[in-house]
Amino acid sequence: MDTGNLAWMLTASALVLLMTPGLAFFYGGLVRAKNVVSTIMYSFISMAVVSLVWVLWGYSLAFGEGGSFIGDLSLVGLSGIDINDGDGMDLLFVVFQMMFAIITPALITGAFVERFKFTTYLVFLVLWITFVYAPICHWVWAGNGWLFDAGTLDFAGGTVVHINAGIAAVAAALLVGRRRNPGLEPHNVPYVVLGAGLLWFGWFGFNAGSGLAANGQAVNAFLVTNTAAATAALTWGLLSQFQTGKMSAVGVATGAVAGLVAITPASGFVGVMGAIAIGFGAGLLCYFAVLLRNKTKLDDALDVFSVHGIGGIWGAIATGIFAAAAVGGTAGAIDGNIEQLGIQVVAVVATLVYSFIASLVLLKILDVIPGLGLRISEREEDEGMDIVAHGERAYIRDGAD
Secondary structure: OOHHHHHHHHHHHHHHHHHHHHHHHHHHHHOOHHHHHHHHHHHHHHHHHHHHHHHHHHHHHHHOOOOOOOOOOOOHHHOOOOOOHHHHHHHHHHHHHHHHHHHHHHHHHHHOOOOEOHHHHHHHHHHHHHHHHHHHHHHHHOOOOHHHHHOOOOOOOHHHHHHHHHHHHHHHHHHHOOOOOOOOOOOOHHHHHHHHHHHHHHHHHHHHOOOOOOOHHHHHHHHHHHHHHHHHHHHHHHHHHHHHOOOOHHHHHHHHHHHHHHHOOOOOOOOHHHHHHHHHHHHHHHHHHHHHHOOOOOOOOOOHHHHHHHHHHHHHHHHHHHOOHHHHOOOOHHHOOHHHHHHHHHHHHHHHHHHHHHHHHHHHHHHHOOOOOOEOOHHHHHHOHHHHHHOOOOOOHHHOO
């Protein structure tokens, strides 16, 4: 590992961390003004809590030797990692993977904004990283994980991050229940677009950094990431134009995020034409998934499953379709390796089943523990979580209290 690769990976790690404040603005703009501080804090506090969990035991469970299901505790407190091992790359890998762990539970919060107890969320972060994120991360990315051994292709987190968070969001939305007044329009559209822009920017570290080197594969991942995001944003915008006669700024921003989600597992394995196909599919599928969700009683408030769940599922399966041996060393179905498609489907189903059940169990336990519980009271919901949970308001007009 030379200094150029180290410099790039440090930069990529910082870019991925920036995605979490970007997500905070993206989600914060979509809620009502009385809940924007709370929504932003869901993401921001993840940077604090998950960082500590990761270095204490999360990394060990995800990447320790262990077995095919989960790592062991041999690396608790990073005790088994020498700062000079791999010329610093071993420790840098801990840092890079930490940034993925930070943003994944923050994604879930879009399902339960405006009504989930903040104190309970702090406990949920610790438990979910330990019992849901770490095992799935081990399956897919650890050298002895069972999905890794099966040949699953997930370059930057389609299963580990997006499908995992997306289906956990469904579990959360089911248990927490609907908001008292769902469906109101976003309070700050510029926040939404700003957040999407920060996500788009940070995603270059997310995907192009996942090869752990500054090389041709990283350049290709950078290019296809941008291509898929652009394609999905335009697709969503045009669908909105055709359906309503107006091109929604929130819609275009959401479309870009859907494209970024879908290209994530494929970014190290497909070329530009595959990226266009993946971006188009993401824009189309996620757009109609949002419309379909709106017709149900599930109050996944910010459509986490429709964007991250559906986008991640499509991206993981599309990786098995469009993967090119010339890019990542493994061919997909189009190049004659139909078996890869089956491997990807197995990974998708396994992630969906485990994450949903485990998340549901954790949330149910938290709901019945005295002093915790999942949901704030009706009075508190009407007052707004900013005042209730944080004693602050996002906006004060003319100095009025």
